[in-house]
Amino acid sequence: MAVTMRDVARAAGVSPKTVSNVMNGYPYIREETRTKVLAAIDSLGYRMNISARNLKSGRTGIIALAVPELSNPYFAELADAAIAAAGEHGLTVMIETTGADRERELTALARPRGHLVDGLLYSPLGLGPDDVDQLGTTTPMVLLGERIFHSPVDHVMIDNVAGTEAVVRHLLDQGRRRIAVIGVRPTEGMGTAAIRYGAFAGTLAEYGVPVLEELAVSGGKWHRSSGADAMEELLATGRKFDAVFALNDTLALGAIRALTAHGVRIPDDVAVAGFDNIDEASFSSPTLTTVDPNRVHIARTAVELLVRRMSGDDSDHQEIVAPYVLHTRASTLGTN
Amino acid sequence: MAVTMRDVARAAGVSPKTVSNVMNGYPYIREETRTKVLAAIDSLGYRMNISARNLKSGRTGIIALAVPELSNPYFAELADAAIAAAGEHGLTVMIETTGADRERELTALARPRGHLVDGLLYSPLGLGPDDVDQLGTTTPMVLLGERIFHSPVDHVMIDNVAGTEAVVRHLLDQGRRRIAVIGVRPTEGMGTAAIRYGAFAGTLAEYGVPVLEELAVSGGKWHRSSGADAMEELLATGRKFDAVFALNDTLALGAIRALTAHGVRIPDDVAVAGFDNIDEASFSSPTLTTVDPNRVHIARTAVELLVRRMSGDDSDHQEIVAPYVLHTRASTLGTN
Numbered sequence: 313m314a315v316t317m318r319d320v321a322r323a324a325g326v327s328p329k330t331v332s333n334v335m336n337g338y339p340y341i342r343e344e345t346r347t348k349v350l351a352a353i354d355s356l357g358y359r360m361n362i363s364a365r366n367l368k369s370g371r372t373g374i375i376a377l378a379v380p381e382l383s384n385p386y387f388a389e390l391a392d393a394a395i396a397a398a399g400e401h402g403l404t405v406m407i408e409t410t411g412a413d414r415e416r417e418l419t420a421l422a423r424p425r426g427h428l429v430d431g432l433l434y435s436p437l438g439l440g441p442d443d444v445d446q447l448g449t450t451t452p453m454v455l456l457g458e459r460i461f462h463s464p465v466d467h468v469m470i471d472n473v474a475g476t477e478a479v480v481r482h483l484l485d486q487g488r489r490r491i492a493v494i495g496v497r498p499t500e501g502m503g504t505a506a507i508r509y510g511a512f513a514g515t516l517a518e519y520g521v522p523v524l525e526e527l528a529v530s531g532g533k534w535h536r537s538s539g540a541d542a543m544e545e546l547l548a549t550g551r552k553f554d555a556v557f558a559l560n561d562t563l564a565l566g567a568i569r570a571l572t573a574h575g576v577r578i579p580d581d582v583a584v585a586g587f588d589n590i591d592e593a594s595f596s597s598p599t600l601t602t603v604d605p606n607r608v609h610i611a612r613t614a615v616e617l618l619v620r621r622m623s624g625d626d627s628d629h630q631e632i633v634a635p636y637v638l639h640t641r642a643s644t645l646g647t648n
Numbered sequence: 649m650a651v652t653m654r655d656v657a658r659a660a661g662v663s664p665k666t667v668s669n670v671m672n673g674y675p676y677i678r679e680e681t682r683t684k685v686l687a688a689i690d691s692l693g694y695r696m697n698i699s700a701r702n703l704k705s706g707r708t709g710i711i712a713l714a715v716p717e718l719s720n721p722y723f724a725e726l727a728d729a730a731i732a733a734a735g736e737h738g739l740t741v742m743i744e745t746t747g748a749d750r751e752r753e754l755t756a757l758a759r760p761r762g763h764l765v766d767g768l769l770y771s772p773l774g775l776g777p778d779d780v781d782q783l784g785t786t787t788p789m790v791l792l793g794e795r796i797f798h799s800p801v802d803h804v805m806i807d808n809v810a811g812t813e814a815v816v817r818h819l820l821d822q823g824r825r826r827i828a829v830i831g832v833r834p835t836e837g838m839g840t841a842a843i844r845y846g847a848f849a850g851t852l853a854e855y856g857v858p859v860l861e862e863l864a865v866s867g868g869k870w871h872r873s874s875g876a877d878a879m880e881e882l883l884a885t886g887r888k889f890d891a892v893f894a895l896n897d898t899l900a901l902g903a904i905r906a907l908t909a910h911g912v913r914i915p916d917d918v919a920v921a922g923f924d925n926i927d928e929a930s931f932s933s934p935t936l937t938t939v940d941p942n943r944v945h946i947a948r949t950a951v952e953l954l955v956r957r958m959s960g961d962d963s964d965h966q967e968i969v970a971p972y973v974l975h976t977r978a979s980t981l982g983t984n
Contacts, residue, residue, distance in 0.1 A: 343751065343755070346755075347754055347755055350755070351757075354786055354787065355786060356786075372764075374764075376742070381728060382718060382724040382725075382727045382728050382731075382743075383721075383724055383725050383728040383927065385719075385721060385724070388718040388719060388721070388724035389718070389719050391718045391743075391745075392717060392718050392719040392745070395718075395745050404744065405744070405745075406712070406742040406743065406744060407718075407727075407742065407743040407744075408740065408741070408742060408743075409727075409728070409731055409741075415679060418683055419679070419682070419683055419686070421687075428708075428710075428764055450690060450691060450692075451690065535927070536927055536928070536930070536931040537927075537930075537931075540931065565928075565931055566931055568931075568933065569930075569931040569932075569933065569935075572933045591719065591871070591872055591873075592872065592901075592928060594872070594873075594905075595872040595873075595876065595901055595902055595904075595905040596905075596932065596933070597904065597905065597908045597932070597933040599905075
């Protein structure tokens with residue numbers, strides 16, 4: 313026999329009206345009452361009418377955040393920032409990972425979420441300009457991140473170009489002239505690696521410093537281990553370099569490990585800089601010079617845009633570039 | 649007018665039977681076809697019948713993972729391990745965070761998930777033995793983690809006691825006798841901190857080495873910053889110590905930063921050990937001696953137990969302790 317709202321009310325020791333209020337997400341309900349009602353709903357398996365409620369109001373109070381992977385600290389810390397920002401709007405965040413793979417990102421995009429979540433924060437890595445058509449879903453969505461493509465949805469972007477220019481100028485201003493790059497992806501014409509490498513090369517040109525292509529190495533999945541491997545590879549060539557720009561912090565931290573293991577002094581022999589300003593960059597030895605793309609600002613702006621779309625705002629979509637911050641630390645400045 | 653399965657089929661250019669197959673999660677459907685159908689479902693806003701399908705089959709193909717926070721790398725890496733393990737069963741994982749707060753953990757537990765997910769992997773930090781009654785929900789659930797309480801659900805546990813004993817014996821075997829501890833929570837009678845500190849004290853007793861309570865300091869939320877602060881505090885007291893056992897790796901990595909900034913040599917002056925074996929522990933300078941609680945094993949075992957419960961297995965609940973691995977590295981052994 314189907315469980316009714318009256319059964320839930322009886323089990324929770326409250327009135328049916330209170331059950332209804334809880335289910336409709338009314339504020340001003342005591343947390344204790346809410347918890348009791350939700351527990352009764354769950355223990356009685358009162359599913360049917362919750363789905364009915366969702367279908368009717370179109371609201372679940374939940375938004376999804378899709379990121380490539382969580383073992384990359386940048387995305388884990390972005391997720392925590394998004395959770396905090398959503399919490400300010402009374403929203404819960406469910407996180408999905410897509411593995412930075414174009415196929416899986418498209419599948420994630422195509423997954424029908426209407427009955428699960430009210431909106432989607434989506435941080436793709438593998439998608440390109442050709443996939444823009446796929447972004448027109450009925451679930452409200454805001455794009456986060458790094459790829460520059462003009463999409464039919466709101467987009468909060470990292471300032472890859474200006475951030476890279478700032479950190480590369482800093483290396484040049486420290487007198488470095490033979491700068492290795494870790495993490496390039498020569499086969500990708502588009503994407504974070506190409507954008508950061510392009511801005512790197514442009515900054516060198518601005519200073520009249522040649523780009524030494526033999527010092528540009530790939531870095532696999534941009535993990536610590538692939539950064540260490542890339543640095544081992546570079547050291548094995550015997551080529552001279554006085555600085556390394558790693559295209560993200562985990563690559564830089566892996567490179568620091570390999571340099572340290574080989575007795576290379578940082579920054580005396582080789583200065584190291586990264587991109588992301590993950591928490592770890594303030595605690596590594598040496599601490600890491602890096603660009604902070606400003607994930608708190610990104611998360612807060614994205615959630616605000618999404619909440620507006622979820623409320624039915626259908627004004628023109630926006631592209632917002634978050635202001636970066638350069639942090640210069642011991643890996644380029646010396647001292648501790 | 650309500651969107652029908654036939655409309656979806658027409659938009660996707662497939663038969664209604666194919667749409668039905670995709671919606672019922674049949675294997676052996678080409679990824680391209682599946683993507684096309686899911687995109688059509690989403691663009692047409694075909695919600696109603698998806699919910700109806702969920703209500704009928706009781707399956708969404710999604711499980712939830714609730715962890716305290718993602719900026720703690722242990723939980724971010726555990727999440728990636730759970731995603732990989734769930735993927736082997738064709739399940740998608742949605743991640744929620746609870747902030748390690750008892751109230752929020754109870755709310756998360758009471759949230760009705762029946763219409764959203766098929767099961768729940770739940771890693772609480774704030775819940776205690778008094779909360780066991782709350783664990784009897786109708787959504788299949790497996791507990792992960794560290795608190796020892798006998799619950800009415802399956803539980804996959806970290807071997808806190810044996811893991812701690814192993815790493816503390818290692819410090820003692822290196823001749824260390826004045827061992828500081830970072831991360832204690834004296835007000836918590838139960839929980840990870842109390843269990844690890846108890847095992848630490850027990851191991852010292854086994855060696856006839858006194859526990860020096862003046863060398864036990866708290867470490868806030870067990871972040872890198874709180875580890876660094878705790879070490880600054882300890883150094884400021886002027887008390888002598890020749891080793892530090894940090895109750896997790898992020899505390900240890902923060903402590904290493906503070907020690908390095910003060911010119912204290914690791915391990916010559918002070919050996920440092922942690923707990924968790926996060927990826928970072930293999931790349932820090934020096935690399936960190938630590939206990940690996942075996943998150944891949946924990947995630948895989950928990951997903952397997954959950955899948956069995958989701959299939960209706962109602963045999964007695966199990967408590968499984970994952971086998972730990974001790975990794976001795978430069979922070980206690982010296983060398984690079």
